[in-house]
Amino acid sequence: MITKKIEKMLANVQKPGRYVGGELNSIVKNPDQVDVRFAFCFPDVYEVGMSHLGMKILYSQLNTLPYVWCERVFAPWMDMEEQMRKNNVPLYALESGDSIAGFDFIAFTLQYELSFTNVLNMLDLAGIPLKASDRHGLSPLVVAGGPCTCNSEPLADFFDLFFIGEGEEMDCEVIELYRRYKKENRSKEEFLIAAAQIPGVYVPSLYDVTYNDNGTIKAILPKCGAPEKIRKRVMIDMDKSYFPDKFVVPYIGIVHDRAVAEVLRGCIRGCRFCQAGFLYRPFREKSVAVIDKQCHDLCDNTGYDEISLSSLSTSDYSRINELLNQLLTWTKEEKTGVSLPSLRVDNFSTELMSKIKSVRRSGLTFAPEAGTQRLRDVINKNVTEEELLKTVKTAFKGGWTTIKLYFMIGLPTETMDDVAGIAELGQKVVDAFYENPDKPKGKSVKVTVSASSFVPKPFTPFQWEPQDTIETLHRKQRHLVSSVRTRKVEPNYHDADVSFLEAVFARGDRRLCNVLLEAHKIGCKMDGWQDCFSLAKWLEAFRKCGIDPAFYANRRRSFDEVLPWDHIDCGVKKSFLIEECKRAYANQTTPNCREQCSSCGAACFKGGICVEKRPNLV
Amino acid sequence: MKNVRIWFKKIGTARFISHLDLNRCMLRAIHKAKIPLWYTQGFNPHAFITFALPLSLGIAGERESMDIRLEDTELTREELISRLNAALPDDIPVFDATEPVMKPGEIAYASFIMELETENICAEEAVSRIKGMLEQENIIVPKHTKSGIVDLDIKPFLRKTEIAPKTGLIEIQTVLPAGSNMNVNPLLICDAIKTYLKLDFYADIKRTNLYNADFQIFV
Numbered sequence A: 001m002i003t004k005k006i007e008k009m010l011a012n013v014q015k016p017g018r019y020v021g022g023e024l025n026s027i028v029k030n031p032d033q034v035d036v037r038f039a040f041c042f043p044d045v046y047e048v049g050m051s052h053l054g055m056k057i058l059y060s061q062l063n064t065l066p067y068v069w070c071e072r073v074f075a076p077w078m079d080m081e082e083q084m085r086k087n088n089v090p091l092y093a094l095e096s097g098d099s100i101a102g103f104d105f106i107a108f109t110l111q112y113e114l115s116f117t118n119v120l121n122m123l124d125l126a127g128i129p130l131k132a133s134d135r136h137g138l139s140p141l142v143v144a145g146g147p148c149t150c151n152s153e154p155l156a157d158f159f160d161l162f163f164i165g166e167g168e169e170m171d172c173e174v175i176e177l178y179r180r181y182k183k184e185n186r187s188k189e190e191f192l193i194a195a196a197q198i199p200g201v202y203v204p205s206l207y208d209v210t211y212n213d214n215g216t217i218k219a220i221l222p223k224c225g226a227p228e229k230i231r232k233r234v235m236i237d238m239d240k241s242y243f244p245d246k247f248v249v250p251y252i253g254i255v256h257d258r259a260v261a262e263v264l265r266g267c268i269r270g271c272r273f274c275q276a277g278f279l280y281r282p283f284r285e286k287s288v289a290v291i292d293k294q295c296h297d298l299c300d301n302t303g304y305d306e307i308s309l310s311s312l313s314t315s316d317y318s319r320i321n322e323l324l325n326q327l328l329t330w331t332k333e334e335k336t337g338v339s340l341p342s343l344r345v346d347n348f349s350t351e352l353m354s355k356i357k358s359v360r361r362s363g364l365t366f367a368p369e370a371g372t373q374r375l376r377d378v379i380n381k382n383v384t385e386e387e388l389l390k391t392v393k394t395a396f397k398g399g400w401t402t403i404k405l406y407f408m409i410g411l412p413t414e415t416m417d418d419v420a421g422i423a424e425l426g427q428k429v430v431d432a433f434y435e436n437p438d439k440p441k442g443k444s445v446k447v448t449v450s451a452s453s454f455v456p457k458p459f460t461p462f463q464w465e466p467q468d469t470i471e472t473l474h475r476k477q478r479h480l481v482s483s484v485r486t487r488k489v490e491p492n493y494h495d496a497d498v499s500f501l502e503a504v505f506a507r508g509d510r511r512l513c514n515v516l517l518e519a520h521k522i523g524c525k526m527d528g529w530q531d532c533f534s535l536a537k538w539l540e541a542f543r544k545c546g547i548d549p550a551f552y553a554n555r556r557r558s559f560d561e562v563l564p565w566d567h568i569d570c571g572v573k574k575s576f577l578i579e580e581c582k583r584a585y586a587n588q589t590t591p592n593c594r595e596q597c598s599s600c601g602a603a604c605f606k607g608g609i610c611v612e613k614r615p616n617l618v
Numbered sequence B: 001m002k003n004v005r006i007w008f009k010k011i012g013t014a015r016f017i018s019h020l021d022l023n024r025c026m027l028r029a030i031h032k033a034k035i036p037l038w039y040t041q042g043f044n045p046h047a048f049i050t051f052a053l054p055l056s057l058g059i060a061g062e063r064e065s066m067d068i069r070l071e072d073t074e075l076t077r078e079e080l081i082s083r084l085n086a087a088l089p090d091d092i093p094v095f096d097a098t099e100p101v102m103k104p105g106e107i108a109y110a111s112f113i114m115e116l117e118t119e120n121i122c123a124e125e126a127v128s129r130i131k132g133m134l135e136q137e138n139i140i141v142p143k144h145t146k147s148g149i150v151d152l153d154i155k156p157f158l159r160k161t162e163i164a165p166k167t168g169l170i171e172i173q174t175v176l177p178a179g180s181n182m183n184v185n186p187l188l189i190c191d192a193i194k195t196y197l198k199l200d201f202y203a204d205i206k207r208t209n210l211y212n213a214d215f216q217i218f219v
């Protein structure tokens, strides 16, 4: 329930529906009847945060615990923030309208580095001291989960604990422990030392980091009995893993406004630039029956008429045709569409295409990632030009006329010829359209080639690589544009400044906490929004702190350097990543997990594809 | 098939969503409630949904309506209402379903209750000053139209406007032209008070009813 005071501010802001709650399926409890108030904070605006599946899962799951009330909190847009600061309204949770400063848990989900300043800004808006060392009581505990916690060092000063890996079980264990310690009136220190014993929990204050003279890390030392390595948590049996039967249905339009089914976790591919591909190993599928039921329940309880089958690579689902057939038994009649957000070049068949088309058709996008075969081998993107052309021909036959191709520039070993290869590949797709004998009459083709800048990430074989400097990236972007020779190919690229900052924070260490604090002070926020991002401001923050961002973004690390995230264990062994990095330099590919196990280390979780029988490949 | 007029309120949190959002919300609720909507035949089938008169963002509605066309169905009125309520957020309650009598195009007036909460000035004082303003020869406010901003004299439309202090607030009851021909948004009255009297206040506005040209209640 929003207060009158909040209502009054809403007259002065854009999209007030972001700030009122009250949506269908939002959960309201009696605060007097719960022990734990939990603020689930997404450090971006409502429309972005509400589209996030992880938040929907944990929101519903935590609220199944009768003694917990989990509420949603999003970052207010600038206009609302201005109103809140002017009227002294602290950051509040949408369900109750209560200020979150009095909550037990302030939990953030860290999805991208560019949201880090929003985390600080939200704590500040809530009136909560930013640094963990300035918060003395047991509550509020400021915690976080999400992919960025695999290297949360740039945020280490601000958080009390991090959840490493999948949160479904671990979150509940931590809440349960907290509830006990609160009743027993124990101190925050006692709680954190005990929490560090829960598998997957990382308490940064229980680790001391020392540095060498050259600025690299000397050692990361645990204390108070905290584990030397924190191994991520994994839900091995996806069929038994909690999944909500309803979503909060937003009043206002959001980015992904539909039912989402999670068909699998992990990825069988080992694209060497892709953090998610290694972080979420092993590959685990849900059964057709479970997915079907979860889809049906969701549609029944929300009124959505579109289901998105979500995962890192849905078309790798081993029973994709069976699943689509099963869904079609009721979706057609209930006028519900099915969409696949990610399609792969190599297993896009006419059959698959016809099934998605029979319900709904969206634009076609493929990600060859690199313009030449050599570079695709380097990054282990096992897609050939032949496969791509075959796929687009299938698509053209099916009536599609616009295709979007995603690439990266700045990949390790990349030359200007590889960059030009992006434009050439786009051209070949255009040619394939005109070679198609039954192409749609009177229609033209449009191929967009979109180039983002490569950001080296922790837990990938490229975690030691330097990122191209901004100047080099700009040169490559210009080269791409000048390599395009027809208007039917449309090149576009991402802002290199943004990728640079991402690279700094992705592989940053604890010394960046001060930079973050400084950036927050000089007003950096909503960095993921083009109009808000200012590299100049960030460089000022780095200068003030005496820190050279190039040390983090553009420096090649040696294999024996201690990395800021070496105490985090995602299952995949460092020795495997080194091996993969060497294979990359030798232009050698590695088979996917379904073809052959490469013993990456993720088999330690004893489940998923690592223990499955592989069909005998001929 | 048959036409049904669904009567609902748009209150609380639902005041803060646009007409477009409301439309989507209703479509979803109808889908969720498995109400057998009648679809046009042909290549691109679509359903009939018409709202009597869209409501501006920020204003509550006490007696809003939406017309839908249903397949022949056994669904009773009570069942229709309860199924929709189960599928809608609490702040969009459905309270009736009737056979449409008037056409939405007949709507000519709408009644509003506005509660103004002033800062730095007591309600009685504010009421007398607003009354003074209402006596003026003309009351000119800028109005957004399709062809840009024009100056509009709202004085002629304020004949059915009453104002009185009410428990520390200022209550304005008014009936304004509404509909496709001439539409006067109650926010224009707020704008007038703000510009003429330099008063700062928060206005809580709700639309209470709709009428045809003869001041008969829209049914």
Ligand code: SF4
Pocket (backbone or CB within 6 Å): A281, A282, A283, A593, A596, A597, A598, A599, A600, A601, A602, A603, A609, A610
């Ligand atoms: S252990 Fe083998 S099958 Fe399992 S994720 Fe690693 S490479 Fe794939």
